[in-house]
Amino acid sequence: MTNLTPLVHGLFATDKVSGEIVGLRASRCHTCSDVSFPYSIRCPNCASTVEPGEILLSRSGTVFEFTTVYSPAPGFVPPYTVGYVDLDEGIRVYSQFEAAEGKPLHEGDVVHFALKEIPFLSETRLGYVFKT
Numbered sequence: 001m002t003n004l005t006p007l008v009h010g011l012f013a014t015d016k017v018s019g020e021i022v023g024l025r026a027s028r029c030h031t032c033s034d035v036s037f038p039y040s041i042r043c044p045n046c047a048s049t050v051e052p053g054e055i056l057l058s059r060s061g062t063v064f065e066f067t068t069v070y071s072p073a074p075g076f077v078p079p080y081t082v083g084y085v086d087l088d089e090g091i092r093v094y095s096q097f098e099a100a101e102g103k104p105l106h107e108g109d110v111v112h113f114a115l116k117e118i119p120f121l122s123e124t125r126l127g128y129v130f131k132t
């Protein structure tokens, strides 16, 4: 699966030795310490253009809020659930969610990062999901 093109260039952090994807890649501003996801060369908080540091976001977080989509969208089979997950770095990340079979998702649930094949136009790309 990891040989697929990422949904967005630079979306994932990789192990410097093996090249394997280890999680989501973000930037930390050297001027104001703001964390941005996805990685951004320009700080959205203070507009600094000093090259930011690269950080690996936490692979677990808590569900802030979510909604279940019942309308079909190209490449997605409804129903599917999307929303925001709060991570230890103090940021909120938009994600698709997958709950364990028979256990509905709740705000505050602990969820874990996983790679996921995502339909993108006429191809399949590599995205992510947070699972219970």
Ligand SMILES: [Zn+2]
Binding pocket: 029, 030, 031, 032, 033, 034, 043, 044, 045, 046, 047, 048
């Ligand atoms: Zn900044």
